[in-house]
Amino acid sequence: MKPDFDDFDDDTGSYDRGVNEQIGDSGVLLRRAIDIIATAPNMPLSSTPRIDRDEIIEILEEALHRLPDELRQARWMMKERDEFIARTRREADEVIEAAKVQAERFVQRAEVVRAAEQRARQIAEAADDDARRVKNEMEDFLDQRLASFEILLDKLVKTVATGRRRLSIGERQDEGSLSLNDEPIVESYSDDSGAIFFDQDNTSGR
Incomplete structure (x- = not known):
């Protein structure tokens, strides 16, 4: 609870009034003696005031007592x-200190929140970086595999083409042997490159 320092001032003022009231009796007596002397009539044909000595002495003695x-x-x-005053100041200092502690706690909580948010951003950024890295690695891997498949398919196409050429040459040779029965049969063969070779030494029936 926040202390009301205005109330403290009012309370200290009440102490002042209490002191004045306590010492007021002597002041009243002294004021009474002064009034008696100030209002005392002068003696005939003189400027000396006529006062009751015993009354003044009694008043002063009572004030002194x-x-x-x-x-x-x-x-x-x-x-x-x-x-x-010391007690109220201590209470005020305690309130101020408590307010400072509370403010420090709020600051610490705010720091914790900021640190957590920063850590979350770092984690999210790291996750994005990892995702991009994995994506790039996957794309590179797929590109390499597709390139390998492309080379393999190219070799397969060439092999099929070579086989077809060999088959076509064999068919033509069969047709030639049917139309030229009295001619020597010449065997031929080809290598992997498709080049055709003839063997004239191997001939059969004429």
């Missing part, structure tokens, strides 16, 4: 005032 008690009361009241 009351003064020590009033001074003690005043000192006690001043001590109470000082203790009250």
Whole structure:
């Protein structure tokens, strides 16, 4: 709860009023003596005031008699005032310190939140980087595999073409042997490159 320092000022003012009231009796007596002297009539044919000596002495003695008690009361009241002020200052300092601690806690919480948000951003950025890296690696892998398949298919196409050429040559040779029965049969063969070779040594029936 926030202390109301205006209330403290009002309370200390009440101490001042209490002190004034406690020492007021002597002041009243002294003021009464002064008034008697100030309003006393002068003696005939003289400027000397005519006063009742016994009355003045009695008033002053009574004021002097009351003064020590009033001074003690005043000192006690001043001590109470000082203790009250010190106590209220301690309470105010405690409230201020508690407010500082609370503010530090809020700051620490805010720092924790900021640190958590920063860490979350770092994790998200790292995840994005990993995703991009994995994607690039996968694309490279697929490109390499497709290139290998392309080479393999190209070899397969060439092999099929070679086989077809061999088959076509064999068919033509069969047709030639049917139309030229009295001619020597010449065997031929080809290598992997498709070149055709003839063997004239191997001939059969004429």
